[in-house]
Amino acid sequence: MSAKLVIFGFGSFGRHLYKHLCDVDKEVIVVVDKKNYDTSFKHIVTPKKINIKHNEDIKALGIDEANDVVYCAMNKTAHNLFLVLSLKTLYRDLNIIAISNSFENARKLKYAGATSVIDLYEATSKRFVNMLTKPAVTKAVDEIIYNENDLKMAEIVIPKDSAIDAKRLSEINFKKHGIVLIAIIDRERGNELSFIDHRIDHKVDSGDTLVVVAKKDDFVAFGKFIAAS
Amino acid sequence: MKLAKNLLVEFAYFLDASRRYKRVKTFCYNLLENDDYPYKKYFDFFMIFIILSSVTLLVVDVKHQIPKWLDNLDLYVVTAVFIVEYIIRMWVYSDVHKLVIEAYEEALFFSKPFAPLSLFKKIFKSKWEYMITPSAIIDLVAILPSYRGLRVLRVLILFRAFKMLRYAKSLTSFLEVLKNKKFELITLLTLSGFFIFIAGIMLYVFEGNNQNPNIKNLFDAFYWALITISTVGYGDIAPITPEGRVVTMLIIFTGIGLISFATSIIVSSFSERLTMLREDRIVQNLSKKESITVICGFGLLGRLVARELHKEGVAFVVIEKDEALAEMAYGMGYKAICADATNEKVFAQLKIKTNISHVLCLTSDDIVNIFIAVNIKSLNPKVHVSARCSDEEIAQKMYFANVDQVIMPEEIAGMMAAVYEGEPVAFEVLLSIVDQKDKIKMDEIEIIEHGFGNQKTLQELDLDSMRVILLGILRNPQLKDSKFIFNPEDDFMLQAGDNLVCIGHETAISNLKRKMQ
Numbered sequence: 001m002s003a004k005l006v007i008f009g010f011g012s013f014g015r016h017l018y019k020h021l022c023d024v025d026k027e028v029i030v031v032v033d034k035k036n037y038d039t040s041f042k043h044i045v046t047p048k049k050i051n052i053k054h055n056e057d058i059k060a061l062g063i064d065e066a067n068d069v070v071y072c073a074m075n076k077t078a079h080n081l082f083l084v085l086s087l088k089t090l091y092r093d094l095n096i097i098a099i100s101n102s103f104e105n106a107r108k109l110k111y112a113g114a115t116s117v118i119d120l121y122e123a124t125s126k127r128f129v130n131m132l133t134k135p136a137v138t139k140a141v142d143e144i145i146y147n148e149n150d151l152k153m154a155e156i157v158i159p160k161d162s163a164i165d166a167k168r169l170s171e172i173n174f175k176k177h178g179i180v181l182i183a184i185i186d187r188e189r190g191n192e193l194s195f196i197d198h199r200i201d202h203k204v205d206s207g208d209t210l211v212v213v214a215k216k217d218d219f220v221a222f223g224k225f226i227a228a229s
Numbered sequence: 230m231k232l233a234k235n236l237l238v239e240f241a242y243f244l245d246a247s248r249r250y251k252r253v254k255t256f257c258y259n260l261l262e263n264d265d266y267p268y269k270k271y272f273d274f275f276m277i278f279i280i281l282s283s284v285t286l287l288v289v290d291v292k293h294q295i296p297k298w299l300d301n302l303d304l305y306v307v308t309a310v311f312i313v314e315y316i317i318r319m320w321v322y323s324d325v326h327k328l329v330i331e332a333y334e335e336a337l338f339f340s341k342p343f344a345p346l347s348l349f350k351k352i353f354k355s356k357w358e359y360m361i362t363p364s365a366i367i368d369l370v371a372i373l374p375s376y377r378g379l380r381v382l383r384v385l386i387l388f389r390a391f392k393m394l395r396y397a398k399s400l401t402s403f404l405e406v407l408k409n410k411k412f413e414l415i416t417l418l419t420l421s422g423f424f425i426f427i428a429g430i431m432l433y434v435f436e437g438n439n440q441n442p443n444i445k446n447l448f449d450a451f452y453w454a455l456i457t458i459s460t461v462g463y464g465d466i467a468p469i470t471p472e473g474r475v476v477t478m479l480i481i482f483t484g485i486g487l488i489s490f491a492t493s494i495i496v497s498s499f500s501e502r503l504t505m506l507r508e509d510r511i512v513q514n515l516s517k518k519e520s521i522t523v524i525c526g527f528g529l530l531g532r533l534v535a536r537e538l539h540k541e542g543v544a545f546v547v548i549e550k551d552e553a554l555a556e557m558a559y560g561m562g563y564k565a566i567c568a569d570a571t572n573e574k575v576f577a578q579l580k581i582k583t584n585i586s587h588v589l590c591l592t593s594d595d596i597v598n599i600f601i602a603v604n605i606k607s608l609n610p611k612v613h614v615s616a617r618c619s620d621e622e623i624a625q626k627m628y629f630a631n632v633d634q635v636i637m638p639e640e641i642a643g644m645m646a647a648v649y650e651g652e653p654v655a656f657e658v659l660l661s662i663v664d665q666k667d668k669i670k671m672d673e674i675e676i677i678e679h680g681f682g683n684q685k686t687l688q689e690l691d692l693d694s695m696r697v698i699l700l701g702i703l704r705n706p707q708l709k710d711s712k713f714i715f716n717p718e719d720d721f722m723l724q725a726g727d728n729l730v731c732i733g734h735e736t737a738i739s740n741l742k743r744k745m746q
Contacts, residue, residue, distance in 0.1 A: 016643030124638040125533035136673035136703035136728035155655040
């Protein structure tokens with residue numbers, strides 16, 4: 001069975017999530033609460049209606065703990081928090097992304113076990129402020145995240161017997177490949193994510209993760225390059 | 230007669246056409262009445278100085294002999310200044326020549342004879358309007374002491390102190406507060422006047438017939454009543470008969486009531502007006518600044534944006550309809566005005582034509598945001614308006630209304646979540662850059678004309694040694710066709726105006742900024 005994306009909630013957050021996740025080549029399931037279901041979007045998607053308070057209902061969705069990703073995007077943070085808790089008690093290793101409307105709730109959701117929390121208003125307010133004070137940064141972020149542009153941020157896990165295995169970062173000409181390296185998880189130094197500051201010349205080994213910004217084509221080409229032994 | 234009429238009309242037209250006349254009059258007006266005029270301050274200080282010295286002379290004169298020249302200076306110079314000021318104020322109050330022209334053209338239009346008498350009446354009326362304003366009366370009374378014939382008039386010099394009210398804004402606003410409670414204050418005065426009247430007469434009846442040596446006439450009795458009712462109680466006049474004492478007891482009780490009444494009136498009027506006064510202050514201060522950012526709505530998003538702007542040191546003001554939220558914004562140390570942003574009034578006060586550069590519509594209601602945006606764009610299309618919106622259909626309408634930027638929180642979350650799919654590490658990096666919670670920042674550094682980076686290649690700059698990652702360069706950021714050049718080559722030549730977009734540790738970024746100065 002292939003990996004699925006499960007979206008809980010089809011309010012204003014859920015709808016936008018659905019719109020963007022539809023582009024991903026995976027099965028998307030929308031789940032809504034039986035009681036508070038807005039029927040006006042029936043034509044877009046047919047959601048599964050469950051009672052989120054019943055564990056049995058959640059189990060019936062057939063979530064695959066290892067591969068699936070669950071998005072908690074109910075309109076009420078309280079519901080999201082409850083969902084995160086229920087899901088975590090059922091599936092210990094599930095990847096859960098929760099949407100929060102404040103820094104404080106983000107903390108609670110993290111505590112409840114969400115893998116990542118998207119702080120809705122925090123991100124929005126940063127965007128409003130950046131627009132005023134840092135137009136160039138806004139433009140750059142726009143190109144990377146918001147615009148349907150070919151520039152993107154992505155991660156690469158170094159495969160076994162890679163062309164760059166056991167090389168130092170300084171030995172690899174990223175620029176030639178059109179790649180900007182942002183951060184690395186160097187397994188030799190623990191699982192910590194560290195941003196590149198050119199102070200430590202990391203040694204790249206298989207299993208390390210590189211986070212880069214690149215044009216899509218360059219990224220694909222780079223992926224091929226490092227895969228070749 | 231006809232000649233005189235013609236001369237008058239011609240002179241009026243001459244004044245109307247004369248630019249010099251207009252300039253002089255505007256200058257005088259600005260100096261006297263326009264709070265925003267920068268030199269008015271100096272004029273005010275000068276007037277306050279003259280007034281204070283005049284009052285000082287009055288006090289010193291009580292026990293000491295003042296040199297003749299100083300007395301003359303006070304008599305002639307100060308009086309002259311006051312008279313000139315009075316006349317100029319009257320002059321700038323209204324335009325006489327316009328009235329003349331109006332009357333003449335009206336006569337011409339209806340082919341009626343030009344009637345100077347009704348014209349003079351009109352002119353007199355317009356000036357009379359000025360003369361009966363309280364401040365004009367004070368000005369006039371302040372001139373009177375120059376007539377040395379009457380000793381009592383000397384005290385009127387103190388009216389010159391009242392003149393200072395005109396020059397000190399905070400004093401006027403104090404009076405403004407009391408003005409609002411006119412009805413209550415008048416009630417209070419009438420009531421206490423009534424009690425004093427009754428009590429005074431009663432005491433006079435009981436003790437005035439030589440029973441009490443201190444009460445010789447009605448005036449003494451009224452004086453005693455006032456002193457007693459105000460709970461001051463000097464005791465220089467005290468009742469001695471039992472009847473008198475009963476009256477005293479009664480009016481002491483009424484006195485306590487009246488005083489608490491007065492206190493409550495003043496306190497309540499202040500607490501009511503305090504926010505308003507504070508907002509007036511804010512508006513006044515802000516209207517002198519240029520390029521203010523206005524945040525409309527102090528909800529969840531408004532608060533976050535305000536916090537960030539505050540951190541960045543951007544001058545901004547919060548406009549919020551809800552009183553409690555406006556109060557909260559003020560409590561957090563921001564400049565806040567409780568007003569309806571869908572109305573013109575508050576923006577007119579803030580001088581939207583010249584002083585506002587950005588408006589952020591951040592209320593949680595899309596329709597209100599559109600309303601605010603349209604309101605602003607119709608007042609001044611040059612203001613950069615950005616709005617929060619949660620519906621795509623509404624977003625389109627906003628763009629149609631020329632809103633410069635529409636930001637949808639849900640959209641942002643959706644996109645970010647889509648990035649997450651399959652790439653959790655990249656997502657973490659993205660989050661920490663977007664949220665700027667860690668010490669890692671994404672920032673821009675401008676290349677300036679005479680700074681370090683101008684006309685250098687990237688290689689010469691050696692950003693690696695500065696411990697930052699260069700993501701790209703934004704060329705011509707001011708122009709519409711600004712271009713983001715991603716990952717430029719090493720031999721890329723930098724020029725003034727370029728913005729380097731970098732990711733790095735806070736300290737590294739600020740080091741780089743310093744170097745580029």
